[in-house]
Amino acid sequence: MKKSLVMLCLLLSMTDRASGNIIIENSWVRAAPPETKVMAAYMTIENHSLKAIEMDIKKIISKGFTKTELHKSSHNGMITMEKIETLSIKPNESLLLEPGGLHFMLINPETVPLKNTAVEMLIFFKNENETEVVRIEAEVRSQKL
């Protein structure tokens, strides 16, 4: 059995940082009213490795929420939202999660986080031999600045 290499990057600041091959930038969560059951998180994820890396979606954790899913909104005459089960990022490519497109769905908050606070997320990636975990703190704000 191959031994997995787990790299966990613990970050101290509010800004996003790199963890190994993956860099996550510009992460934010859209602020929402107190009774909200689902929130959306957006960010840019860059794969700086020489191999494609797969997001391990089922393992993703958003602190304070019971579940995190990856969804994609589409506008082809209809607005539809589809749950994404698997997603791979090619070598040296980046993935944009943005309003009206790909986004994380943060489901059932214990309490809805306030504006100017942050949501801690652990985002898992894997390829043949490695698992990489990136910890981010996504700022809660009204709209992308």
Added chain:
Amino acid sequence: MILFVIQKGPNLIEKEAILETGKAFKKPLEIIDFELKDQNDQLYTKNNLKNKWTILFFGYTNCPDVCPTTIFKLGQIKQHINRELPNINLQILFITLDPERDYTERLKEYLGFFDSSITGLTGDINKIVELTSNLSVFFQRINKEDGYDFSHTASIFLINPRAQLKASFSPASSIDMLNEDIKKVVKKTN
């Protein structure tokens, strides 16, 4: 899964000027009579559409992505149009497709958070279906293990001061392009 279907709509209406972000109708579509409640629990009818221009879109408050994005966009558009065309008395109207969860208090909380200048409407689902049919808006409830979402027609509608559908736009368009097209339609009509 519950399916609401299109009954009739403005598909036979003659088109007017070609817009970048949608289509304008040379012969506007009459909006049917309707009775819904706004977020302050006040009756809202077709008469409330008269003597002002209205941007209308349909959605639901449990939508975490597209609906808040559209609200943000329309708030920006309203500010721009009111600066450029201060006499047209533009209002933004949000009609929920999910009255089961979007009762008036929920609408008030939701719109109060995102943009309290937007009027939100809810009410009897059958009345909402009549209105969506009138405007050729399709919506479908998608059940999930922990709730439900909707797929629905994406259009943003522009209603003239006679309570007639004058144009429809794609919400995926940029704010600048929507501003220009809305102004084009209003100026051509006024």
